[in-house]
Amino acid sequence: MKKYDCVIVGAGPTGIYCAYEFMSKKPGLKVLLIDKGHDIFSRRCPIIEKKLDKCPVNMNGEIGCHPSCSMTTGFGGAGAFSDGKYNITNEYGGWLQDYIPGDEVLGLIKYVDQINLDHGASPEITDPETEAVKGIEKRAIAAGLKLLRGKVRHIGTEQNIEILKNIFKTMRSRVEYMFRAKIVDLIIDNGRATGIVLESGEKIYADNIVLGVGREGALWQQELLEALGVAFRNNQVDIGVRVETNNIVMEEINANLYEGKFKFNTSVGTTVRTFCSNPSGHVVIENQNGVVLCNGHAFRDIKLGTDNTNFALLVSHEFSEPFDNPNQFAYEVAKLANKLSGGSVIVQTYGDILKGRRSTEKRIRECFVTPTLKEAVPGDLGLVLPYNTMKSLIEMMQALNHVTPGIASDHTLFYGVEAKFYSARPEVGDDFETKAIKNLYVGGDGAGVTRGLAQAGANGVWIARKIIEKQNS
Ligand SMILES: Cc1cc2nc3c(=O)[nH]c(=O)nc-3n(C[C@H](O)[C@H](O)[C@H](O)COP(=O)(O)OP(=O)(O)OC[C@H]3O[C@@H](n4cnc5c(N)ncnc54)[C@H](O)[C@@H]3O)c2cc1C
Incomplete structure (x- = not known):
């Protein structure tokens, strides 16, 4: 024994x-x-x-x-x-x-x-106490965003x-x-x-x-x-997307904070936050119990880096009565994205999201941001994410645009679904x-x-x- x-x-x-x-x-x-x-x-x-x-x-x-x-x-x-x-x-x-x-x-x-x-x-x-960081924080406050400061060992x-x-x-x-x-x-x-x-x-x-x-x-x-x-x-569940843009858009945040962690309270009563930012990084696939989700990483060696920065944009959802299984909810939403993309994740330009139309291979090809996750399938996240979630993401993007001008460009990419299960x-x-x-x-x-x-x-x-x-x- x-x-x-x-x-x-x-x-x-x-x-x-x-x-x-x-x-x-x-x-x-x-x-x-x-x-x-x-x-x-x-x-x-x-x-x-x-x-x-x-x-x-x-x-x-x-x-x-x-x-x-x-x-x-x-x-x-x-x-x-x-x-x-x-x-x-x-x-x-x-x-x-x-x-x-x-x-x-x-x-x-x-x-x-x-x-x-x-x-x-x-x-x-990283040192979050510099004058440059204070400048970023000031602009964030003006846009209704809270900057969470913390030292990061990357x-x-x-x-x-x-x-x-x-x-x-x-x-x-x-x-x-x-x-x-x-x-x-x-x-x-x-x-x-x-x-x-x-x-x-x-x-x-x-x-x-x-x-x-x-x-x-x-x-x-x-x-x-x-x-x-x-x-x-029961805990909350966070659902949203992985955002990808050119490094140049995120240059100031990347240089001064490495990871800019912002929080925003939306008009629909949700809280949205940025999470897990990867300067010069790659968007990756994460398989959880057979459900395919997005995530991101970056190599420390700059030779292995890309021209893009990615980060998660997540909306917190809590449930009570009669349904109170937040994890199950997020799995179902993610499974829908898997189904619509033939077993993968969906990529869509922010411009197409605002226009309410599907991104096609041609539209992604013409986009100024080249996707680092090649297996993502161009599609329509509007058919996957609940209205309340999508509205929260768009409000957050508009607020972030005051801190990082260019992030709310039509060419920014959304990959979905990303979800954080807090069990x-x-x-x-x-x-x-x-x-x-x-x-x-x-x-x-x-x-x-x-x-x-x-x-x-x-x-x-x-x-x-x-x-x-x-x-x-
Ligand atoms: C792609 C990615 C990037 C991330 N980047 C960061 C980051 O940069 N910074 C950060 O702070 N956090 C990051 N995280 C989150 C971080 O990895 C987790 O918070 C952390 O790993 C949680 O640690 P844990 O030990 O609780 O669980 P896990 O790391 O998930 O480990 C749990 C282990 O339990 C094992 N297990 C589960 N069920 C069973 C079973 N029935 N029998 C035997 N074994 C079992 C699993 O195989 C697994 O190895 C990232 C996560 C991912 C997926």
Whole structure:
């Protein structure tokens, strides 16, 4: 019988830094880190390696790789191939402050940042306190936009992978790994979690179980835990598009902030925000549970860069009665875009959106912004996004045009659908142990607590510390 002090499910930042903290602070503990994806050296995407123009259909007839998508799963989690922007702030990136005092959250984020620095992260960091930034902020306020300031360490995709490889090697001899291993169930005994069940039927036992399953595993986690009596509170879902324009339009923001994070309250009562900006970046495909979504990344090496900047424009939606499943809503909207584009995502010029007409291949070809995501299919996002969402996006674009003139040009591209799933939040204490099941800890994006690399990592460290404290008491 396999038995551990702690089994961590999910090798994203939550799981990795949780394991790292166990290894550093309590080296004697027997810890297993388990993920349904591949280890960091074996994560390969056929779109990139075989130059496919869309995700292949797997042996089960689903869109995507088997056993799981290498872009979003495996050691490093959803962010392994990401732009690696570490936001050194507690102003955004999650809701950890709802559980942990704000200054402690910042301390944990800096702690995770230091682990990255120790494993090869670049020391450069943005400074949000310059006169140039103040000038941008002034124009933003005049247009009704709030600029969220925070220091950003832009690691870049290729350096991010190297850091993950280094951390993987550091932990290898002290933390046990298991990859291509999907967890399908938990073993509960008298209100206590005592083990996990793999898809293969194998059972593994542990004194403590940490679930850091990310957005990828959020729906599965919710269904499983609700059936076990864990109460959930629904979170918001953010739906919108990935915007792409020429670098020159974003030059001032890119140079002074790297990532301009703006928030805007619309006339229809929604909040829109810019998110995950990628100067000289690429728009990419993200496959979540068979649903194809947009995302973006940028390489740190400028030789690998493009002439375009992309960022997400997201509208927050909350639901109550009679429908209260925000994730399901976003999946249905995204699936519609997949259907209309033959299994891909839609690209449309902002001009065509305003004119209410479909973008065609010819119109995209004639556009001044050359799409970096070649597999996106020209189409009509007006047939996909709800009116309220689209109206919010257009209002935000008009406001942004005062800060970055040219962004609301007819030639700007919208890719859809991009969605951020924040998952319902399970009822937990400030140690992230579920109230209903003892010894079961949930954290990260999958628990609706974080929405970024830094806070997810911080959450993992905190959970490890709380388990160690419990063991020591
Ligand atoms: C393309 C992209 C770019 C991004 N860029 C940035 C960025 O620049 N900055 C930033 O702050 N954030 C970024 N993010 C968000 C960031 O990656 C996430 O916030 C972060 O990875 C969440 O960490 P996590 O550990 O909670 O979950 P994840 O990283 O999602 O990891 C969860 C892991 O759990 C595994 N898993 C799920 N279910 C099971 C199961 N049943 N059995 C076994 N394993 C399972 C998955 O395989 C996955 O590896 C980006 C995300 C994407 C997709």
